[in-house]
Amino acid sequence: MIKLLYIELYKIFRRPRTYISFGMVAAIALLIQFAMTSGGKDFLAFGMQGISEQFTFEGKILNGYLVAYIILQSLLIHIPLLIALVGGDALAGEANMGTLRLVLTRPISRAQLVLIKFCAGIIYALALIIWLAVVALFMSLLFFGAGDMINMKSDTFILLLKDDIMWRYFLAFGFAAVAMTTIVSLSIFLSAFAENAIGPIMTTMAIVVVLTILSNLELPLFNLVKPYLFTTHMIGWKGFFDDPVPYKAIGRSALVLFSYTVGFLVLTITYFNKKDIKS
């Protein structure tokens, strides 16, 4: 199993397109950091104009923690799309290249193959999250320094003291990893149905985009379905920047995401076990 996992990881990391994701994450993070060095104060003034009518804020508001939060806010919606590049290719890519039957001639079950692909996908997602932590958080801290972090919600203004922030980022990245696991399982599930990687990649992206829109639109009709959409719970990482941290809600979100992951995985294994593999 471990050897097969190594082989899967080798297959993932030898493809140049795997590194598009890492490059894109770094490029966006650096662009936002660069933009913040020149126009960050105007950006903040715009965001804080409501509260600035009543209070004055002094000190290092534009610091590494805030810039990292802005980057994560921008990127964590798009990271699932990048993960779909690998997950969607997992089974469909093999089918397209005609190697799926060959792989299954090895003494492993189809369920094991799905699980190995799933584990490889998770490792890729984790690598991307760690890379995101490096370029978004640590580089922002390097460029802008540390400081108290402001977090503006739609109806609440939160100030977090600088000594009380780093642990929140670690837990937020941990939660993001759980959320990305759901995307890996979704894309592998869709990959099991296709003979070409483009289909499951695009379908995963479409599902994530549509459901993210539904999760964020404030319409009564959508409010009914929101609690059941995994995209609603994928932003649970933000809960760690609330005060007090809504651990119960975050736990519930993690459970929903975990249920989706298990559900997609079981469905993939069930379907893949019965699938007539012709190539």
Place this chain on the structure above:
Amino acid sequence: MRKYRICCLAVAMLASTLSRAQTADELFASLRTKILQVTDYEARVNMKIDVTYMRVPLLKGTLYFKAPDKMKLERNGGVSILPRKNVKLTLSNLIPTGKVTIIDMGAAAYNGKKVRILKVVPDDEKSTIVLTKIWVDEARLLVVHAETTTYSDGSLVMDLDYDKYAAYALPDRIKIFMDLKDYKLPKSVTMDYDNATPTPPDPKQDKPKKGTIEIKYLDYKINQGLPDSRFE
């Protein structure tokens, strides 16, 4: 005889009123002199902000003040928050240096203490303050409570406690009650994480919201000659 008595009574009442008005002016003048003896200070403070839409931990820092209206809170590299515009955390803005009209509202009890209530109306038409009402502890010559109405920023109520620095009219604790405007950002911009905790409907939604800021002054360094550059 009756006319003489009425006349005497009227003269006595007029004299009493005049004497009271003079006393109120004198009291205010003494109070202003006492407050204005502090030209600047540096104080270690703990600030607690209790505003409906703000979640801010206890802020520890150093508050710098220079008369008449310079103020800065420094928090060792951290973010500091102060009320904006006319809401200064000092009595100096409640005790205007310009010409004012004093109206004596008489004696009253405040928190079990005998106080004198004065209304201070700035004569300057450009003043942002409409009216300030102060509760004065005459025995100690200290303002223990103040209510200020401004033209544009609503009303401000201030409670003051004194201890070690009473001789300088510098409080050990100030509690400010202020009117607040609503704070709202579009959810599509903030992309809030809905923690599924239903917010109970606010029965006071249409009424102006109130907030409090409590500042504890741990110690003062008075009249050290703070440079203007400290406030830049």
